[in-house]
Amino acid sequence: MRLERSLPAAALDAIRAPFLAAGATPTDAPVLQPLGLLLDLAGEAMRSRLFVVSGDAGEEACLRPDFTVAIARQHLAGAVGQGRYFYEGKAFRVAPRGSDRAEEFLQVGVEAFEAGDPVAADAEIAALAWAASAAGGRDDLTLLLGDVSLFGAFVDSLGLTPPLGARLKRAFARPRQLKIELDGGGGEAPGEEKSRIAALLAGLPEAEASAVLQELWSLAGIEPVGGRRPAEIAHRLVERAQAVQAGKLSAGEADAVRAFLAVSDRPGAALDAISALGGSQRAGLDAALDGWRRRLAGMTARGVPENRMVLAAAFGRAFGYYDGFLFEVRSAALDEERPVAAGGRYDGLPARLGAEATTGAVGCMVRPARAYTGGGE
Structure with a gap:
């Protein structure tokens, strides 16, 4: 199993500091997670990236590929309604590009299950991820933004059959x-x-x-x-x-859908382009675009440089449970398969895990070894 290089204690302290200041409860989650559940939630395409092992009772399990599902399960088991959690620990995935080697790497992050304004929460979480990533010392970071639900709103505007x-x-x-x-x-x-x-x-x-x-x-x-x-x-x-x-x-x-997917620009220009492409049934699309403008204002107010943000309409993530706002923090020194940080909104996940009453759900993680200028993992 390939291990990341360790960070100096001061660098790790700086990277975790924004999360510790966000009012989250420190927590952990079991390393072993049920394989079937992960595949149901994330999609079969993730099977090749999961490190499969035998569980305690002989059932198929996998080492946690990240913390989102694991923390969500613990939150629901606690039956506390709302909660915000900070985690720091190892995650495990099979290396990409056809390698059969497993990767063991450190993640720090926050998962928030809270009522309230989801747009404001999105802006806060993305800004936390940006601050933690920048605390590693890199000056070549970009915040790539996307939204699964924005595509849905655009499709609805075209007036297709349901x-x-x-x-x-x-x-x-x-x-x-x-x-x-x-x-x-x-x-x-x-x-x-x-x-x-x-x-x-x-x-x-x-x-x-x-x-x-x-x-x-x-x-x-x-x-x-x-x-x-x-x-x-x-x-x-x-x-x-x-x-x-x-x-x-x-x-x-x-052609309209292709044009939507081709939009990739500074967020303000991207939103204007998407608005111009929308169809006649656009009430939902206009509401989504208004939400995006509030979200961007919230991120800039929290210190994310506007000139470092790119909104790409086609951007999505491999984990299939994300259903809204998405982002990755990327470094020019690392290829796009190695984001420094990532996160997004997954409001539908608690219900899929059996929650009868749910709140909003959004979170993020940072890979400290990638954020650190002396890293490069």
């Missing part, structure tokens, strides 16, 4: 599938038969679709075989039904 709009939003985090949609390859495959179960599940959020499928199996006394989990099967059935029902994008609609 099934087609839902299918397009689901493809956002999967570049290959999105390219197929934009190239006219979506819709029903030749000879594909309609499925009543798929059509039923297509009208539900994936978490509810998975629960319905499990209930059907229970009523019928059926046990799934082959290692496929309910969430994965429900996901495939929903995709199939939406492909049958939704049809395809027109050439003009596809």
Whole structure:
């Protein structure tokens, strides 16, 4: 297992200081996490990055790839309603680019489960990540911004049929599938038969679709075989039904989406460009853009330099539970696969973990070894 170089104590103190001043409760989380749950939440694409081991009872588990899900599970188990948590500890992932080596690395960060203004919370968390990253001494940092929900608001403005709009939003985090949609390859495959179960599940959020499928199996006394989990099967059935029902994008609609995805500029200019591209049903898009302008004002007020920010409409993250605002702090000295810090909003995650009543959820992490000028990991 490849280990990061250690930091001088003074450098680590400086990097963690913004988080310690943010009013968070120090906490930790188990190193072993349930593999099936992580894949259900983050998506099958993450399997190759997870370090799989055997759990205490022989079930499949993985070493925590980061702290978000682990901290969220502990927060819900505590049944405290709201909470803000600071963590510092090791995370583990298989190295990218086809390597089978595992990486062990230090993360520090904050996860916040709080009611209140989500735009203000986004600005605070991003500013904390920026301050902690800059405390490592680098002067070549950029804050890359994105938003899963902004893409959804833009798609809604185009006035697509609900099934087609839902299918397009689901493809956002999967570049290959999105390219197929934009190239006219979506819709029903030749000879594909309609499925009543798929059509039923297509009208539900994936978490509810998975629960319905499990209930059907229970009523019928059926046990799934082959290692496929309910969430994965429900996901495939929903995709199939939406492909049958939704049809395809027109050439003009596809061009509009491509133009949206091509937007990458200083945030103010990017928001203006997105506004100009919006369709006629734009109430939701205008509200999202107004929220973004407040978010940017909040970040600059907290010390993030405006000339170091870039808003990229196509930017997304591999972990599939992020459903809103996203960001990464990047260094010019490190390639884009090695961000110094990252984070975002994941309001839907607590419900997917079983929470009956939830608040907003947003968090961030910093890799101190990357933030430190003497690092380079």
